[in-house]
Amino acid sequence: MSHIPLPESLPGITGLLEYRQDTAKPIREMTQALLRGPSSLTQGERELIAAYVSHRNGCRFCTTAHTAAADLLFGERDTSRAVKGDPTCAPVSDKMRALLAIAGKVQQSGRNVTADDVEAARVQGATDVEIHDTVLIAALFCLYNRYVDGMAAFTPDEPAFYERLADRIVNRGYNRLPEGYANHQYAPPTS
Amino acid sequence: MPGIRGLMAYRPETALPLNHLVEVLLQGPSPLTKGERELIATYVSSLNRCKFCASTHGAVARHHLNDAAVVQRVIEDPEAAEISPKLKALMRIAARVQQGGRTVTDADVATARAEGATDVEIHDAVLIAAAFCMFNRYVDGLATSAPDDPSIYDQIGSYRAANGYLAPSKPLS
Numbered sequence: 187m188s189h190i191p192l193p194e195s196l197p198g199i200t201g202l203l204e205y206r207q208d209t210a211k212p213i214r215e216m217t218q219a220l221l222r223g224p225s226s227l228t229q230g231e232r233e234l235i236a237a238y239v240s241h242r243n244g245c246r247f248c249t250t251a252h253t254a255a256a257d258l259l260f261g262e263r264d265t266s267r268a269v270k271g272d273p274t275c276a277p278v279s280d281k282m283r284a285l286l287a288i289a290g291k292v293q294q295s296g297r298n299v300t301a302d303d304v305e306a307a308r309v310q311g312a313t314d315v316e317i318h319d320t321v322l323i324a325a326l327f328c329l330y331n332r333y334v335d336g337m338a339a340f341t342p343d344e345p346a347f348y349e350r351l352a353d354r355i356v357n358r359g360y361n362r363l364p365e366g367y368a369n370h371q372y373a374p375p376t377s
Numbered sequence: 378m379p380g381i382r383g384l385m386a387y388r389p390e391t392a393l394p395l396n397h398l399v400e401v402l403l404q405g406p407s408p409l410t411k412g413e414r415e416l417i418a419t420y421v422s423s424l425n426r427c428k429f430c431a432s433t434h435g436a437v438a439r440h441h442l443n444d445a446a447v448v449q450r451v452i453e454d455p456e457a458a459e460i461s462p463k464l465k466a467l468m469r470i471a472a473r474v475q476q477g478g479r480t481v482t483d484a485d486v487a488t489a490r491a492e493g494a495t496d497v498e499i500h501d502a503v504l505i506a507a508a509f510c511m512f513n514r515y516v517d518g519l520a521t522s523a524p525d526d527p528s529i530y531d532q533i534g535s536y537r538a539a540n541g542y543l544a545p546s547k548p549l550s
Contacts, residue, residue: 187483189481189483189486189499189503190496190499190500191496202500205500206497206500206501206504208401208405208406209398209401209402209405209501209504211397211401212394212395212397212398212401213394213398215393215394215397216391216394216395216398219390219391219394220391223390243477243478244477244479245478245479288518291518292514292518295425295426295514295517296425296427296513296514296515296516296517296518296519297426297427297517299517299518299519299520301520315388317519318384318387318388318519319388321514321515321518321519322388322391322515324514324518325510325511325512325514325515325518326511328507328510328511328514329507329508329510329511330507331477331478332474332475332477332478332503332506332507332510333478333503333504333507334478335477335478335479335481336470336473336474336478336481336503336506336507337478337481337500337503338481338483
């Protein structure tokens with residue numbers, strides 16, 4: 187049960203963002219800018235950072251949703267699985283490996299990021315904006331993960347739910363849908 | 378430009394929603410007073426050891442509450458501070474959120490409700506705590522400068538308490 191009454195028809199973050207739309211709007215806009223806006227990191231790489239940080243925070247809803255988004259963008263599931271296992275030996279570029287190391291530090295604390303971590307990313311070709319965006323995406327998911335789990339928001343089990351959610355966030359983005367969520371409601375599986 | 382201001386000037390695409398978020402969370406409509414919300418922001422920033430955010434929001438809280446002692450007591454130990462039992466219960470939830478969202482228990486929420494906290498107040502306390510876990514990591518993760526001079530924070534605190542977070546930055550003296 188969530189800590190405040192939220193409709194189970196809108197699991198996870200969606201119900202929270204609908205509950206308080208005034209605070210949701212800037213959170214949605216920031217996510218849209220960071221994960222979908224112009225960037226030299228691909229959308230898949232940015233979703234991978236979101237999935238990795240959410241995984242490290244133990245947030246099942248966000249991890250499953252952003253893993254599904256990364257998998258959809260990459261067209262395969264191996265990269266996200268390997269990154270969540272151990273990014274140091276995952277099949278990603280050396281630059282991504284260095285950025286994921288920074289994201290992992292941010293997940294613990296901003297104060298853990300060292301000048302050496304940033305230098306290592308630069309040596310692999312990361313730009314200032316890429317380093318900035320990696321830190322802010324990691325920090326943003328420290329917000330999301332705490333928001334979803336701190337309110338004990340409903341987290342469905344069925345993979346099909348997350349595949350539909352991934353399709354929505356990949357193809358429609360993160361801003362509130364103009365038509366609302368009446369046609370995007372979760373229904374528990376009938377056995 | 379110290380702290381988060383330099384970052385925001387660097388990347389306006391994300392600065393705009395970040396400014397709107399802090400404005401709506403700390404200054405927008407809420408059953409919690411502006412002073413109470415700034416105390417939650419200050420306490421979480423202090424737990425995250427983010428000097429710039431803790432000093433800045435501590436100064437804003439002082440200007441809203443006109444009480445420097447209570448801000449200092451909250452940073453040291455909210456249980457011993459002169460704040461309402463409801464706000465103490467919300468501070469305990471905020472401290473759990475700072476540790477990790479999954480550490481918030483049904484009992485924590487029931488205690489807050491028993492002290493009179495509403496759904497929206499519980500929601501806002503959780504989201505403010507979560508948001509400062511983002512702001513603190515952003516500011517410290519990019520190693521921004523945090524001034525030592527308390528008068529700098531007092532200037533920021535007085536300006537933001539009076540003008541909110543969407544007003545353009547004022548040059549610091």
